[in-house]
Amino acid sequence: MHDLAISLIRSFAVGLGKNKNYFDPWFKDESTAVFRGLHYLPRPSSVILDNPDHQKLVAPEHTDSGFITLLTTFMYPGLQVLLEGEYRSVKSKKNAIVINIGATL
Numbered sequence: 001m002h003d004l005a006i007s008l009i010r011s012f013a014v015g016l017g018k019n020k021n022y023f024d025p026w027f028k029d030e031s032t033a034v035f036r037g038l039h040y041l042p043r044p045s046s047v048i049l050d051n052p053d054h055q056k057l058v059a060p061e062h063t064d065s066g067f068i069t070l071l072t073t074f075m076y077p078g079l080q081v082l083l084e085g086e087y088r089s090v091k092s093k094k095n096a097i098v099i100n101i102g103a104t105l
Contacts, residue, residue, distance in 0.1 A: 068100065
């Protein structure tokens with residue numbers, strides 16, 4: 001994930017009109033508080049999301065505070081983003097990674 005993130009921030013740098021290695025001094029050699037890897041295990045198949053008798057994994061409305069967040073939905077529905085004042089669902093795609101731009105960037 002670190003290599004993928006480095007590749008992405010280099011693309012961001014170019015998109016911002018900077019040298020591709022612009023962000024390297026902050027992130028290339030080590031992670032920091034705004035660039036860290038977190039791994040959440042996939043939910044067990046016994047979790048049924050549309051059954052009120054089972055627990056659901058939820059997070060309150062928030063902004064990712066880091067630089068970027070890379071995550072997968074593990075093919076579970078529910079991830080939403082606020083776009084133009086409206087919450088929209090993120091479609092789950094096999095082997096896909098969702099990229100959230102964090103408040104630090």
